[in-house]
Amino acid sequence: MSQNLARLEQLLGYQFQNPELLQRALTHRSWAYENAPFSDNGESARGLQNESFELVGDAVLGLAVVEHLYHKHPAASEGDLTLMKHRLVSTGTLAEAAQRINLGEFLRVGKGEEKTGGRRKQALLADTFEAVLGAIFFDSGYVAARAFVQRVLADEIRKATPTTSIDYKTLLQETLQAEKREAPSYNVVKTSGPPHNRMFHVEAAWDGGTVRGKGTSIKQAEMMAANLVLKQLKKEKKAEKQT
Numbered sequence: 001m002s003q004n005l006a007r008l009e010q011l012l013g014y015q016f017q018n019p020e021l022l023q024r025a026l027t028h029r030s031w032a033y034e035n036a037p038f039s040d041n042g043e044s045a046r047g048l049q050n051e052s053f054e055l056v057g058d059a060v061l062g063l064a065v066v067e068h069l070y071h072k073h074p075a076a077s078e079g080d081l082t083l084m085k086h087r088l089v090s091t092g093t094l095a096e097a098a099q100r101i102n103l104g105e106f107l108r109v110g111k112g113e114e115k116t117g118g119r120r121k122q123a124l125l126a127d128t129f130e131a132v133l134g135a136i137f138f139d140s141g142y143v144a145a146r147a148f149v150q151r152v153l154a155d156e157i158r159k160a161t162p163t164t165s166i167d168y169k170t171l172l173q174e175t176l177q178a179e180k181r182e183a184p185s186y187n188v189v190k191t192s193g194p195p196h197n198r199m200f201h202v203e204a205a206w207d208g209g210t211v212r213g214k215g216t217s218i219k220q221a222e223m224m225a226a227n228l229v230l231k232q233l234k235k236e237k238k239a240e241k242q243t
Contacts, residue, residue, distance in 0.1 A: 053138070054127050061130060084162065095129075133145055203225065204228070
């Protein structure tokens with residue numbers, strides 16, 4: 001292993017059994033397509049880049065975070081747990097964590113990405129954080145990956161409470177406005193449960209479709225619906241990147 005990767009392992013607080021996993025986790029597709037052996041269908045490049053690791057890391061991160069939140073806040077509602085979870089796994093939170101461990105310094109990016117400041121881009125840093133987590137999962141399994149999450153996101157997890165959940169409605173509106181799209185609309189479509197334990201179902205509509213969120217208050221249901229829209233928009237952007 002190079003001294004560079006050994007130094008990163010110290011920052012991560014984790015030593016890889018298979019260092020090649022870490023190297024791949026740090027490889028952006030721009031570097032892979034510039035440096036992979038020539039292939040008409042791009043298979044060589046896909047085998048070097050970190051996007052599949054990112055997908056696995058995203059799933060592991062979600063499970064590790066919600067498991068911890070469930071035990072920390074046993075009385076929290078499903079809606080509160082969901083909002084806390086998505087704040088902790090947001091691009092901004094993961095990018096800040098990546099910056100704390102200087103992850104950008106160790107990235108392998110292509111020349112074009114380097115020129116445009118790729119090492120400092122929030123989305124790229126957050127994706128790489130997830131890829132590194134995926135690499136740890138492949139190297140040692142879920143327990144080691146969960147320990148990494150709890151160590152690196154310790155401050156954010158400690159501060160997470162239902163009252164500090166992110167304002168997804170505002171974030172969604174700002175996101176759509178930045179893309180020159182119309183603001184979403186919200187409509188209560190259903191209520192259920194007894195008066196002392198009401199559950200509200202809210203539909204959020206935007207120019208890409210509709211989704212439904214639920215919560216013990218209309219505001220909470222709207223927040224969940226807005227967050228689901230944000231997740232859909234994120235998926236669409238990732239799909240565009242891969243085409």
